């Protein structure tokens with residue numbers, strides 16, 4: 543389709559894993575979307591962006607403050623720095639008039655989330671939080687089914703997030719999100735997507751939350767005796783019997799030719815030598831029972847929604863990493879979704895039908911997170927082109943509301959109370 547409209551432009555603030563993911567979308571639709579600048583301290587990441595997007599030297603900086611000290615140079619600021627470094631750039635670039643696409647979580651505290659929303663509203667700019675789960679084909683088909691009345695009125699929902707044993711070890715024991723003081727607590731880092739998704743699916747305000755959870759396994763007291771004093775997998779006698787072995791997780795994947803995430807997180811150019819060095823010296827080679835992690839490895843949340851609706855949520859490390867699983871119980875039927883297929887049981891007919899949500903197209907534009915990554919950036923670009931906030935499914939108010947559920951649930955867990963929102 544030909545259009546006379548100029549492409550929407552963006553700068554990327556933090557060109558790590560997520561910044562690169564959203565930027566890459568520009569390569570598939572250059573007539574609609576272009577990356578025109580980047581702020582990134584790491585030489586490799588910055589250089590990759592400069593080369594890939596053919597950026598002039600003056601559009602490439604090592605720190606976001608420098609871009610924020612200049613007049614606006616693009617339509618969108620994509621903010622993909624780490625969790626604790628979201629609020630300040632989001633506020634600064636909103637004040638300059640950029641539309642803000644902000645990675646989740648909005649910020650590690652409710653106060654910062656509120657400040658972001660206030661700045662967005664004052665600046666009158668478009669805003670979206672990267673709640674990619676809202677934008678998948680699966681979610682859109684599930685939501686359409688619910689909105690069509692397929693199961694009558696939703697009464698209660700049971701939602702499971704199977705994080706996966708190795709994913710937990712990679713990100714939440716050894717990796718960036720292991721320690722709540724350095725990044726954020728587990729429910730915010732990983733499961734803010736899920737509480738946001740439940741809010742979206744139920745379409746009701748959440749009134750109250752309670753929660754339990756703990757760090758049960760990944761701590762020194764659980765270390766198998768056979769592991770002795772070993773601090774790293776490569777020098778541990780117990781390693782061949784340990785499912786969380788870094789040798790198995792990283793070198794095992796490398797040997798099968800898989801150098802993408804999570805192997806690519808250890809070193810920009812994974813080889814047997816570079817990955818082995820990273821395991822000998824870096825954080826990802828550490829024993830999972832000897833890390834400085836404190837985030838929970840399992841947590842449950844109970845939620846009361848408006849109109850007497852309820853939901854339960856479970857996150858747990860102890861499973862095969864997989865899609866989320868959801869059972870939705872309504873007054874006229876029941877749905878079970880496994881992230882790909884939806885089973886619909888109808889009370890009137892006593893029949894079950896299965897609906898596939900797989901994309902029949904060639905999938906070349908689908909991208910990660912079940913199509914959510916490109917689904918999100920695609921809609922955001924369209925919203926900016928049309929100056930239409932309603933195209934963004936995760937705007938300021940709904941994102942603040944779902945973040946407040948998360949902060950409330952964590953307070954409920956820590957204080958052993960029911961928190962009214």
Ligand SMILES: NC(=O)c1ccc[n+]([C@@H]2O[C@H](COP(=O)([O-])OP(=O)(O)OC[C@H]3O[C@@H](n4cnc5c(N)ncnc54)[C@H](O)[C@@H]3O)[C@@H](O)[C@H]2O)c1
Nearest residue numbers: 556557558559560581582584605606622623624625645672
């Ligand atoms: N939506 C999702 O599903 C999803 C998935 C994973 C991560 N995330 C979130 O995305 C964010 C980024 O995660 P990531 O995995 O890409 O992390 P990352 O560490 O790979 O990327 C962050 C980048 O920010 C850069 N940076 C640091 N200081 C900077 C500064 N002063 N100016 C500019 N850049 C700076 C870092 O060098 C790094 O390259 C996090 O908040 C994370 O929680 C979201």
